Amino acid sequence: MAHQIVDLAIEKGKAIAIENLKKLKKGMRGDGKAELRKRLHQWNAKKFLQKLKRVAMLKGVEVVEVNPAYTSIIGMLKYAPQLSINKDIAGAYVIGRRALGFKEDMPENYEKLLKDKAYLEFALKRYEEREKELRKLLEEETNQYKRNALESELRSVENSKKLLTNLIQSLQSESSSCKGANGRNPEQGRGNLASSVAWRVLKVALLFPILGKVLPRDLSPLKPVLVEGVWDRVRSRLVPLEAEGTVPTRDF
Structure with a gap:
């Protein structure tokens, strides 16, 4: 080869x-x-x-x-849905671009999603629900190898919850600090989230909450979020929560 x-x-x-x-x-x-x-x-x-x-x-x-840092995540979230290619080819595409000296900025609509507190709270709720499911499955599972797999997923879910919780708290703290800025630039807090962390948080916020899988094969449902900035068209699982008034339907 x-x-x-x-x-x-x-x-x-x-x-x-x-x-x-x-x-x-x-x-x-x-x-x-x-x-x-x-x-x-x-x-x-x-x-x-x-x-x-x-x-x-x-x-x-x-x-x-x-x-190699984040080539797979960037390819999966940025180019796979945009170019209708699979995540492996998309990762290779990022490697090629990096070799040519290109930098990977996060798409504008993804940046907006990471600042949308309502969406982040929805994503957090999805992980909380999955955490409950996993804990129940662990209580009932007696096969040790299957328990190990469940425990591994549970740790991943707990880490995802931490990332989302930290981002929500940072948004709240940034919002409160801007209120008393006394004329200072309200955009001063932008860019505080390191780009590497941002891509990791974006993966957590998008894949499981919207697509229901940590590593889905079909990433095309992310295209409306990436291109149009409209996340409510692809998150059908949010409908019951809207009926309860938990998270409103909204565009960016």
Whole structure:
């Protein structure tokens, strides 16, 4: 495969962009993810990249290594829905752009969503409901391997709740500080959320609350949020909450 990739680069007259991977998580025995561990064990990414670089050097093809941070998340949320491609191709697209020196700004409508307290509270409620479901399933489950998988998801849900809670609190504190600004620039607080954290929070706020899955295959339902900035058209699960007056239907 390394030779095929290098030959394709020569044919196209292009360099090869790869992630500068230091470590690849393989999971732990008994974590309930045996199939994933098996695949990662069979695929030695480090050895493959070493061979790719060696073949490229011998054939005179440049290899550009880039920081791998958040390439998958950015591709999944920004380019997969926008270009109608799967998340793996979208991640590779981000790697290529990074190798060319492009920076990935967060789309305007995603920024607005992260400042929409009503939406964030809805997302938080979705995680709270899932947390209750998982705790109930844990009480009833006797198979240890299945319990491990449930506990792993529960930890993920708890971490997601923390991220959303912290963001909601920061919005509240920013709002109160702006009230007594006495003429100072109310936009002074913008940009306080580090971009890396923002992408992580965005993933938490979008995928499970809207699509019902942590890693969905079909990301096209996010396109109206990304392009039009209208999240209420894709969050059908919010309808019962609206009837109770919990979160109002709204556009950005």
